[in-house]
Structure formats: C-alpha cells, structure tokens
Amino acid sequence: MKQLLYSLLLKLLHLLFTCAELVYGAVQRLMWQFSRVPVTPPLADICANGRQLAKRPEHLGVILVEKDICWQTLADIILWSTAYGIHYVSLYDRSGRVRAGAEQQLRPHLERRRRALFGAVPCTVSLVEGGAEPGPTANGHSGDGGGQYHVSVALLWEPDGVGDMVAAARRLCSEVASGARRADSIDRHMFGEQLRAAAAWPDPALAIKLGPVRALLGYLPWQLRLTEVLDAPPRRPLLYRDFHRLLTAYGGIQQRMGT
Amino acid sequence: MTWISDKKLTWYESVCMNVLKTGQVPRHVAFIMDGNRRYAKRNHIEKTEGHARGFTKLSETLKWCRDLGVTEVTVYAFSIENFRRPQSEIDGIMNLAREKFELLLKERDKLSEHGVCIRFIGDLSLLPADIQRQTAEVMLMTRNNKAARLNIAFSYTAREEISRAVRDVAAGVSDGHLWSSDVTERLVEQCLYTRESPRPDLLVRTSGEVRLSDFLLWQTTHTCIFFTEVLWPDFSIWHLFSAVFTYQRNYDVIQAARADRSLRRLQHSTDGLLPGTARPGDSVTRPGDSAGESLDSTDSGSECAADDRVDSASQSAAAQKRVQSFLSHLDAARWGRLESLVAEGS
Numbered sequence: 001m002k003q004l005l006y007s008l009l010l011k012l013l014h015l016l017f018t019c020a021e022l023v024y025g026a027v028q029r030l031m032w033q034f035s036r037v038p039v040t041p042p043l044a045d046i047c048a049n050g051r052q053l054a055k056r057p058e059h060l061g062v063i064l065v066e067k068d069i070c071w072q073t074l075a076d077i078i079l080w081s082t083a084y085g086i087h088y089v090s091l092y093d094r095s096g097r098v099r100a101g102a103e104q105q106l107r108p109h110l111e112r113r114r115r116a117l118f119g120a121v122p123c124t125v126s127l128v129e130g131g132a133e134p135g136p137t138a139n140g141h142s143g144d145g146g147g148q149y150h151v152s153v154a155l156l157w158e159p160d161g162v163g164d165m166v167a168a169a170r171r172l173c174s175e176v177a178s179g180a181r182r183a184d185s186i187d188r189h190m191f192g193e194q195l196r197a198a199a200a201w202p203d204p205a206l207a208i209k210l211g212p213v214r215a216l217l218g219y220l221p222w223q224l225r226l227t228e229v230l231d232a233p234p235r236r237p238l239l240y241r242d243f244h245r246l247l248t249a250y251g252g253i254q255q256r257m258g259t
Numbered sequence: 260m261t262w263i264s265d266k267k268l269t270w271y272e273s274v275c276m277n278v279l280k281t282g283q284v285p286r287h288v289a290f291i292m293d294g295n296r297r298y299a300k301r302n303h304i305e306k307t308e309g310h311a312r313g314f315t316k317l318s319e320t321l322k323w324c325r326d327l328g329v330t331e332v333t334v335y336a337f338s339i340e341n342f343r344r345p346q347s348e349i350d351g352i353m354n355l356a357r358e359k360f361e362l363l364l365k366e367r368d369k370l371s372e373h374g375v376c377i378r379f380i381g382d383l384s385l386l387p388a389d390i391q392r393q394t395a396e397v398m399l400m401t402r403n404n405k406a407a408r409l410n411i412a413f414s415y416t417a418r419e420e421i422s423r424a425v426r427d428v429a430a431g432v433s434d435g436h437l438w439s440s441d442v443t444e445r446l447v448e449q450c451l452y453t454r455e456s457p458r459p460d461l462l463v464r465t466s467g468e469v470r471l472s473d474f475l476l477w478q479t480t481h482t483c484i485f486f487t488e489v490l491w492p493d494f495s496i497w498h499l500f501s502a503v504f505t506y507q508r509n510y511d512v513i514q515a516a517r518a519d520r521s522l523r524r525l526q527h528s529t530d531g532l533l534p535g536t537a538r539p540g541d542s543v544t545r546p547g548d549s550a551g552e553s554l555d556s557t558d559s560g561s562e563c564a565a566d567d568r569v570d571s572a573s574q575s576a577a578a579q580k581r582v583q584s585f586l587s588h589l590d591a592a593r594w595g596r597l598e599s600l601v602a603e604g605s
Binding site: 014166214 | 417472480508519
C-alpha cells in the first residue's frame, strides 16, 4: 500500500513538472508572439560585440539534442560566429540529420542569412563532413576561406565520436602488426593526432546545446576534455542577444587547468 | 571518521527517498567532487581542511547512494593535471589520501559486510610508492566483494585511460595475442580502467563548473549530466535527489538514444560493415523490430550486452577466442602487478 502511494506521489510530481514546463513554454511562446522581436544588429555592431568579449572560443561546438532542427538558428550561429572571428564551428546531431540536410536545408538558409547580414562584404563558409577537409562553400566558391570573414563548419554525427577513436585504434594496430610502429609509442598526445573528426582543429572550447536533453549524446568525446557546455534558451529561431549572452557567459568562465 | 557512514536519514528524507525509488534509479553514478578549495576560502579554513570536509561529504554521499539502490559509484578524486598544483597542497592531499586509504584497510570487515569492492582507477605509477601499495592492498582485499563497487579516480585523466587502453590492445597485436581486425569498440572499452563496469547513468558535477575536465569521456557519451552550483562539501541529499529526479525526467530519451546506437551498430555489423562506418540516413530498426534482438531494456548493463552481440555478429569464433584469451591475460597481468606491489611492501 505504501509503495503504491509513493509511486503515485512520484508520478504526480513528474506530471506537475511536465505541466509546469508546458505552461511555461506556452506562456513564453505567447510573449514572443506579441512582443517586438529585437532586430539583429548590423554587422559592424556584431563585430564590435565580438571584439569586446573577454575571450572567444577558437572552435565553437553546437550540439543538437532537440526533435526539430531550426535551420535558421544553425545558419545564424555560423554567421554570428564568423562575425565574432570564430573560425571553426562544429554542428553535431547524433543521427546525421544535419549532414543529410546540409545541401537542401542549411545552404539555402546560410545564403539568405549571409546576404541579410553581410551584404556585399565577402564571407566564406566552408561546410565539411567530419571536419577533415574543406568543402565547397555556401557562397558557391571553393577554397580555403581566405579573407577577413571565414569559417569552417564541420558536420558531425555519432560515428565521429567513439567510432572515430575505434577506427584510429584499428589503424594504429594495423601499423603495429606491420612493424611500422611500436605499441609503446602510443600515448595521449599521439593518439589525439590520429583522430579524423575535426582533424587539426583546436578542441571546442565552448559547446552550445540546443534542446532540453541533459546529455551530449556522443559529441566528440575525446575533444570534449575541457569544453564548457552551455544550454541555449528554448526560443527558435535563436535570437542574436541569446547568442551574445552565451558567449559573454563563456567569457566570464575561469579554467584553472587542474591547478 | 569512516568510509561507511551510518548516519540515519530524517523521516522526511526517508519518505522522499522511498518516493524516488519507485521510479528509475541510476545503477551507476559518477561524481566530479569540485569546490573543496573554494569552500575552504569561503569558510576561512585551510585548503587541506577543505579537502578533509570533502571526504566527509563523500562518505555521506556513498551512504545516500547505497540507500537509494545505486550499486556503483565513481568519484573523481585527483586528476593527473592536479600534480601542477603547489607542492605543499599536493603533499597535503597525499597525506590525506594515506590517512583515508589506511582507514579503508582497517575497515575491511565493514567493507565485506556491505559487499563493497573498491577500485582505484588512474595512472597509479605517478603516486608515491607507499600510496601505490595501499591502493593495491585495498583492491586485492575487496576483490571478491560483489554487492557494490566504488571506483576512485586518483591520478586519472580520460585521455590517459583511453590511450593506455589502445596501447594495451596494440601490445596484444604486437605479441600475437590479437589480430588488428579483432579491434572493436567493445574490446577497447574492456581495456579501460572501468572494465566490467556499466557506463555511468548519471554524472554529477558540483561547484557550478560546466565541463567534464577529462573525466570518463568515453564512458559518459550517453550519460545524464547534472551540473549544480553547490560546492562539494555543501552537497546535500536534496541535491542528490534533484540529480536523480533529473535523471528520471531524461531517462526515456537517453535510453532511446542508447538503443538506437546499439541497433545501428548491430545492423551495420551484420550487414558486413565495420562498426563506425554507418552512413547517414541509413534505416534503423526500433527495439522489438530487429529479428532475434531484444533491447527493450536498454540500461547501461544491457548496452554492454548489446555491444557484445555486435562483436559476436561481426567476429568469427576464432576471433572471439583470441579476444577472450587476450583479456584474461591482461587481467592476470594487472592483478599480478598489484600482488607484486603488496609483496614488495611487506
């Protein structure tokens, strides 16, 4: 009898939380609908905001843990990062939806939003699967992204995480088997260089999680060693001020590096 | 002071615990116990006293976990990176460790009574020789306890753990125990320090930091992560209840992601593709759909079983025999090293 009562209490607690989340979400959406949407500032102001940050991540990770993909949000994050001087952005969705939809969905949004924000100012966005090699760019030009505004975007999914580490282990073992390498030459510095996902990229210093799930669902486990993980607000598309707040919050974080 | 706290819960704590226990309880919880030094600064005490209070909190937390039904706990006690701290602080931490590990040795009967197996994970060769001997003695002493396990990450980083596991596997290939085609995700995982353990279901980090700091990076890819602002010595049972409640609220979606991953790996291994070479957009069968496979329960233990099935599906009987032989050999070598350490000291 007591167990039944406890079980009912727990179910009630979860139900209350779910209702509270739904009500809060509905109220927020209503407020967004009737309030004035803040206009994204012009490029010069965004760049100035970027320069004022206490620190900027060299590599920004975006981890999608929500059911629906807001392609405009992804396009905006890429372009705002470019304006901030961030040169590496990785987009991660464990099931590969971002990789599969890059051509049909992401590119058109990127092109539209790029024209709106950058206008005639040259801006190069290179989409690369896995982040190993630069690919064709959103503005139609191939190349390595020279110029003031350029960003490489890695499209990642689950096999780029643990799967990449296993593939590297297998390659190293093949080299050991053929006598090309000694087993005792394998250490953490050398192993990291063997990984292909986001190869030669700096580790992501900051990862923005889009969605309510409290897990990273396989995002670049090796590279995640010191990554700060911040949750984006639930509003879609994400507003520029939300992005700026996240980067400002990152700027205030102190890492003691074990000391 | 004791590792096995007997402190009783208040009636309302008991009620809340019993309510939570009617839902999903994580089998394995990992803690990054951060905030001892900031606690010491805030309370105007020495850093070593802050670490001592952190130990007290650990003892309480282990009791709460036991009462909740958590059978495995992993704690991040000391990182390899922490060796960069001032020598005086390192000496203080090592002295505290000596004292607490000696206490573990004295509490052998209590540990046996509760069936607690203790494992130190990390590059223990970096520790002072006497602490290495203590850790070896504790591990040998509790080896056969099966009811619960406490993993103490001491002189640990995940990158060192992963690269060491790969090195061990490569050494197995070099020695002829393994072929390079035998290398799978499950094999590497069974060479990690946390072999035989299910992956953590819940990871709790205190002190407001929002990073993993090189802790269990391989094992926590599909773990519910709970960041809390409280400093570790101030961690309370209510923070633990919040963490478990959060785990329950995220349980379904994380389990679905784990099942999806296991099924995708199984499907591609039976299709003749190597694990890790899946293509985006490939169809994934749902739990219950796949012929002969049942992943209705996808807790961390089942996930390991699913990984075993992936390996079985893609490996020949000869390969499986090589792998089992290699793992037995590795295990024997590790226990042998511990026994040598204890023998040297006596």
